Amino acid sequence: MTVRFAILGAGRIGQVHARAVAATPGAKLVAIADPMADAAKAVADQYGCEIRTIDAIRDSNDVDAVAICTPTDTHADLIEAFARAGKAVFCEKPVDLSVERVKECLKTVTEEGAALMVGFQRRFDPDFMALKKAIDDGQIGKVEMISLISRDPGAPPADYIKRSGGIFRDMTIHDFDVARWLLDEEVATVQASASVLTDPAIKELGDYDSLNVILTTASGKQCTISNTRRASYGYDQRIEVHGSEGSVSAENHREARIEIANANGYTRPPLLNFFMSRYTAAYANEIAAFVDAVANGTPMPTTGDDGLKALELADAALKSVQTGNAVRIS
Amino acid sequence: MTVRFAILGAGRIGQVHARAVAATPGAKLVAIADPMADAAKAVADQYGCEIRTIDAIRDSNDVDAVAICTPTDTHADLIEAFARAGKAVFCEKPVDLSVERVKECLKTVTEEGAALMVGFQRRFDPDFMALKKAIDDGQIGKVEMISLISRDPGAPPADYIKRSGGIFRDMTIHDFDVARWLLDEEVATVQASASVLTDPAIKELGDYDSLNVILTTASGKQCTISNTRRASYGYDQRIEVHGSEGSVSAENHREARIEIANANGYTRPPLLNFFMSRYTAAYANEIAAFVDAVANGTPMPTTGDDGLKALELADAALKSVQTGNAVRIS
Amino acid sequence: MTVRFAILGAGRIGQVHARAVAATPGAKLVAIADPMADAAKAVADQYGCEIRTIDAIRDSNDVDAVAICTPTDTHADLIEAFARAGKAVFCEKPVDLSVERVKECLKTVTEEGAALMVGFQRRFDPDFMALKKAIDDGQIGKVEMISLISRDPGAPPADYIKRSGGIFRDMTIHDFDVARWLLDEEVATVQASASVLTDPAIKELGDYDSLNVILTTASGKQCTISNTRRASYGYDQRIEVHGSEGSVSAENHREARIEIANANGYTRPPLLNFFMSRYTAAYANEIAAFVDAVANGTPMPTTGDDGLKALELADAALKSVQTGNAVRIS
Amino acid sequence: MTVRFAILGAGRIGQVHARAVAATPGAKLVAIADPMADAAKAVADQYGCEIRTIDAIRDSNDVDAVAICTPTDTHADLIEAFARAGKAVFCEKPVDLSVERVKECLKTVTEEGAALMVGFQRRFDPDFMALKKAIDDGQIGKVEMISLISRDPGAPPADYIKRSGGIFRDMTIHDFDVARWLLDEEVATVQASASVLTDPAIKELGDYDSLNVILTTASGKQCTISNTRRASYGYDQRIEVHGSEGSVSAENHREARIEIANANGYTRPPLLNFFMSRYTAAYANEIAAFVDAVANGTPMPTTGDDGLKALELADAALKSVQTGNAVRIS
Incomplete structure (x- = not known):
């Protein structure tokens, strides 16, 4: 079965997913929607698909699945609308910034028996998949501590x-999802500290730019998360998992795999500077996994519930910063 | 201008180039030719192009350029035929195993004023390009020694x-080309040693499996080449260039960027095990560079003469192994 | 001036310091004391010094300085006794496990005007000193986050x-000291999580084996500490400091600087497995720094107050684990 | 048995060996000789030994072994004199620059039944020893190619x-010895290329500064050596051994094990810049091995014959540069 696809939104991430759909065997890009006519046309021209409105896509008989790449505040409504229309839905995280709204939306999805995948692309990064496989293969024993x-x-x-x-719901949320994926046990308590170190303007907006989190599970496994909005050396993305019999870590990606030696020392290039170039393969794998699940009617690899749980951890972390207390996840 | 492309040969490398053409903006895959109907059909289906005979492609008005991906002993004849037909020609190395035949073929190309690119994909590898750029930017001073x-x-x-x-004309030829590219000065003398260490069957075929070469230029720059047919840890491809003010090197590519630590030590995965996965980006860049040169009428980035000179170095190295003497390149 | 030295205690760490004194220009090992006659004799024979009782050393006119290498519960008493006797005192951390007792002891030291250095050898590790120098030289801008x-x-x-x-006062205390050294600002709040993952016997002793700590300063700088009692790959000691303009990190030390590549991948040896081999140079530098301060009458590089403050952080971390709350340092 | 030691020559390398003797259990430094009274006194003061003339040392009953650290042109005479005097002799390479003189000297040593160790410190470097052990333990299968x-x-x-x-007898000679040690089979042919790239003054002296060598054994194993007199990034000392089942390599030593990341990339410090700091441990191990062989009457780990064979390879390489031909070792 070929999965006939439409993309809602022709912005940056919509283009990434359009390319991924075009490159995925078993998927066909049928339509693109965007209120910006130029953006929609660019995608339509490049991949030979039609331009339609969102409503028209919802009512199309030749569309099996959609990727929602519109602004965050439209996600929940669109998920519900397309779930009701019987389409399989891929939605970029987050479903919504409000836990209540997410729960309501997921209730609708469940009632409609719809297929929903919430995008957490890091789980599909080839290196992180290899790291997860090493854990699942027992190469480090039981997981104990994650950084x-x-x-x-x-x-x-x-x-x-x-x-x-805010930073916890926008940036750290990816780490919360990775933590849940690798801990393989739900988080019991959240402790966090956050501050503004890079730009006072961020403080004025009521947000933070530098933070550390400790997640602890009921069995005592621990995961730390360290985030900052400013790294002069590029987009720094590291995972290290310590287990009872060993440890596994994933390296960063650089601009080139070269090293220059001179009187100043040995220098390798900075890291890739943009999440889209860093996670090119992850985005493609993510869409391929969605297409595969739709085509075979198998469970989605990342679900609405994953989106909800990561959001709840973000809320808990924020509360811990504000109170200084460890926050229990019920 | 869109460069209309045909691929001659739907084997392993033909498929690689078909994919590259399909992914290159400004190029369009028009036709594929292969005596194996199934192979041709697979490419035609995947990229939506026609199946034609080689003769038909030669006579097609809607084909501007061809990539010759047929067996080596057909290369020179096909280059001549398509040069005469006014097509731009991309041909995988080598043009021919005989220096005389190569010279004759290149003479025809010149007389016809045809555009010919001989494929040495390593020059188009992103890491090796970054290494070359570091040299050209003066980051290591004057090039002195290459490994x-x-x-x-x-x-x-x-x-x-x-x-x-034999190994010198089949495998080392890539290193000879890289050496010429990076030395930026023609080789004056070739010294080589070769033996059979991995499999006596290779000796029976009159070939070698393990070799070292020293190339020296008139100004005294030196380049060593070390080849073996068997590396248990994967496809090992390294360059290091030492200059008057520094050094630059390129790293290998691994199966994944992870590291596992346990009581046995810290282990990273083996290298990619196949030249096509190692040089995926290089093959794509190579075709893009050819398309760019055809579209703009600019000189080819790697030429028939590059193919000829690398072959002459291969012949010289073989002669040095047989005589023990340094062989002069005239 | 030659600093005439005596060592109190000929155990493991006493031997390390005896060797360090013997190798330090400007220091002379005069006497060793230990109730175990064999242990004292071994040191005396190796370094050509006398065997004396602790009391005799206290009363010796030919001893300027002592290193206290006896069990922890004797430290405070001995510091006081030797301070009163006018000797310069080097004491391994901790002064005592009770903050009150430490304060009382330091009061005596102050009243006597005695010179006291409390040993935190990590500050004297050549790599960590190079890391600190990079920070002090402004190479990473302002310190923001430490791991x-x-x-x-x-x-x-x-x-x-x-x-x-317990683990916080015994093991993490070194990290608390390093944190204070590198943050260059006192810690304002401590958050910690701890559990027992490696051995239930540790739980029965009321201790932990796995923990994470977040330290936050008044200006918002943060430092995380991650400890476990069991790493299959050796003695893992890492520092990474992230600043406004860059980052600096220190690597682990391995058994040998070799790498073996085969079909399983690329493997480097495990880490050095013992703190004394890992910190050989640090212990030597530490004694040399003490000798230098004694000889020149300059301030001690690490003081009793450093010992006290690290202990207070340990107590605070333990309290945070027990209450779940961030603990303020007054 | 304690080996009673004298050092002939209190220069740079004499001081290194004096320190090594002082630190070696089972050895005792009895005397130092040097025509420069100040130099001799400095060593005598530091290690508490006597100052004697070379003749007095030769005739001393309380000296079992000597280390010859005098200028090269005195080595052969001194070896003969001390062999005749019944002393065990450690001599820095080379015995002499003339193969004929070396042979004559070794003949005397043999006739006297004297113990002679010729110093090739690299064999005693802990990393290179670990590399050799990996080979001897069969971890890379059969040795095939060395770089x-x-x-x-x-x-x-x-x-x-x-x-x-010249460079081959002074610098490359260490590599020739390492090659012999690791190949574990004598070299059959030598091919070499050399030039002057760093300083015309070296050409005027009739020497080279940049060279590559290929050594080939009768069974076809190959070893390449690459030398230059100028590396802006420090003292570069690498070994890589490729075998039938894997490969083993040794890393360089840096000034510190830190890495700084910023907008320019990730930078580690340059290499140690001086052979004595790079090979500190090797020099100490070398003397300890000599002492051990003297004390136990066991064979010397590196012999006069090792010194001779390395010198013959140096002569052969020079001849290959001059003639362009592979030179056979008989």
């Missing part, structure tokens, strides 16, 4: 921060 | 070895 | 744990 | 070069 370090090259614009729900 | 290490995971089948012209 | 990872190869015997004061 | 890269930070003074016998 996640994620540093952005620079803060997003103030406008984006305002609408983002 | 090239190329090790295959395993020897090709005996049948292939028989038709390959 | 300390310290993992022991295996837990100490139950008997030792019982007397150790 | 030795040795680069000095800068050329020695012209005066030194004049008396050194």
Whole structure:
């Protein structure tokens, strides 16, 4: 079965997914929707698909699945609409910034028996998959302690921060998902510290730019997360998992695999500077996994519940920063 | 201008180039030719192009350029035929195993004023390009000594070895080309030692599996090449260039960027095990560079003369092994 | 001036310091004291010094300085006795496991105007000194976030744990000192999580074996500490400091600087497995720094107050584990 | 048995060996000889030994062994004199720059039944020993190809070069010895290329500064050596051994084990810049091995014959450069 696809939104991430769909055997890009006519046309021209409105896509008989790549505040409504229309839905995280709204939306999805995948692309990164496989193969024994370090090259614009729900819901949320994936046990308590070190403007927006989190499970496994909005050396994405019999870690990706030696020392290039170039393969694998699940009617690899649980951890971390107390996850 | 492309040969490398053409903006895959109907059909289906005979492609008005991906002993004839037909020609190395035949073929190309690119994909590898750029940017001063290490995971089948012209013309030829590219000065003398260490069957075929070469230029720059047909840890491809003010090297590519630590130590995965996965980006860049040169009428980045000179170095190295003497390149 | 030295205690660490004194220009080992006659004799024979009782050393006119290498519960008394006797005192951490007792002891030292150095050898490790120098030289801008990872190869015997004061006071205390050294600002709040993952016997002793700590300063700088008693790959000692303009990290030390590549991948040896081989140079530098301060009458590089503050952080971390709350340092 | 030691020559290398003797259990430094009274006194003061003339040492009953650390042109005479006097002799390479003189000297040593160790410290470097052990333990299968890269930070003074016998006899000789040690089979042919790239003054002295060598054994094993007198990034000392089932390599030693990341990339410090700091442990191990062999009457780990064979390879390489031909070793 070929999965006939439409993309809602022709912005940056919509283009990434359009390319991924075009390159995925078993998928066919049928339509693109975007209120910006130029953006929609660019995608339509490049991949030979039609331009339709979102409503028209919802009502199309030749569309099996959609990827929602529109602004965050439209996600929940669109998920519900397309779930009701019987389409399989891929949605970029988050479903919504409000836990209540997410729960309501997921209830609808369940009632409609719809297929929903919430995008957490890191789980599909080839290196992180190899790391997870090493754990699952028993190469490090039982997982005990995890260290996640994620540093952005620079803060997003103030406008984006305002609408983002703050660093925990926008940036750390990826780490919360990775933590849940690798701990393989739900988090019991969250402790966090956060501050503003890079730009006072972020403080004025009521957000943070530098933070550390400790997640602890009921059995005592621990995971730390360290985030900052500013790393001069590029987009820093590291995972290290310590187990009873060993440890496994994933390296960063650089601009080139070269090293220059001179009187100043041995220098390798900075890291890739942008999440889209860093996670090119992850985005492609993510869409391929969605297509595979749709085509075979198998469970989605990342679900609405994964989106919800990561959001709940973000809320808990924020509360821990504000109170100084460890916050229990019920 | 869109460069309309045909591929001659739908085998392993033909498929690689078909994919590259399909992914190159400004190029369009029009036709595929292969005596194996199934192979041709697979490519035609995947990329939506026609199946034609080689003769038909030669006579097609809607084909601007061809990639010759047929067996080596057909290369020179096809280059001549398509040069005469006014097509731009991309041909995988080698043009021919005989220096005389190569010279004759290149003479025809020149007389016809045809555009010919001989494929040496390593020059288009992103890491090697970054290494070359570091040199050209003056980051290591003047180039003095180069070390090239190329090790295959395993020897090709005996049948292939028989038709390959031997390890110097089949495998080392890539290193000869890289040496010329990086030395930026023609080689004056060749010294080489070779032996059979991995498989006596290779000796029976009159070939070698392990070799070292020293190339020296008139100004005294030196380049060593170390090759073996068997590396248990994968496809080993290293370059190190030492200059008056520094050094630059390129790292290998691994199966995944992870590391596992346990009581046995710290282990990273083996190298990618196949030249096509190692040089995926290089093959794509190579075709893009050809398309760019055809579209703009600019000189080819690697020429028939590059193919000829690398072959002459291969012949010289073989002669040095047989005589023990340094062989002068005139 | 030659600093005439006596060592109190000829055990493991006493021997390390005896060797360090013998190798330090400007120092002379005069006497060793130990109730175990064999142990004292071994040191006396190797370095050509006398055997004396602790009391005799205290009353000796030919001893300028002592290193206290006796059991922890004797430290405070001995510091006071030798301070009163006018000797310069080097004491291994901790002064005592009780903050009150430490304060009382330091009061005596101050009243006597005695010179006291409390040993935190990590500050004298050549790599960590190079890391600190890079920070002080402004190479990473302003310090923002620090990650300390310290993992022991295996837990100490139950008997030792019982007397150790627990993992925070015995093991993490080194990280607390390093944190203070590198943050260059006192810690304002401590958050910690701890559990028992490696051995239920540790739980029965009321201690932990796996923990993570977040330290936050008034200005918002953060430092995480991750400790476990069991690392299959050796004695893991890492520091990474992230600043406004860059980052600096220190690597682990391996058994040998070799790498073996085969079909299983690329393997480097495990880490050095013992803190004394890992910190050989640090112990020597530490004694040399003490000797230098004594000889020149300059301030001690690490003081009783450093010992006190690290202990207070240990107590705070323990309290945070027990209450779940962030603990303020006054 | 305690080996009673005298050092002939209190220069740079004499001091290194004096320190090694002082630190070696089972050895005792009895006397130092040097025509420069100050130099001799400095050693005598530091290690508490006597100052004697070379003749007095030769005739001393309380000296079992000597280390010859005098200028090269005195080595052979002194070896003969002390062999005749019944002393065990450690001599820095080379015995002499003339193969004939070396043979004559070794003949005397044999006739006297004297114990002679010729110093090739690299065999005693802990990393290289670990590398050799990996080979001997069968971890890489059968040795097939070796790559030795040795680069000095800068050329020695012209005066030194004049008396050194040239780069092959002074610098490459260490690589020839390492090659013999690791190949575990004598070299059959030598091919070499050499030039002057760093300083025309070296050409005027009739020497080279940049060279590559291929050594081939009768069974076809190959070893390359790459030397240059100028590496801007420090003292570069690498070994890589490729075998039938794997490969083993040794890393360089840096000034510190730190890495700084910033917008320019990830930078580790340059290499140690001086052979004595790089090979500190090797020099100590070398003397300990000599002492051990003297004390136990066991064979010397590196012999006069090792010194002779390395010198013969140096002569052969020079001849290959001059003639362009592979030179056979008989």
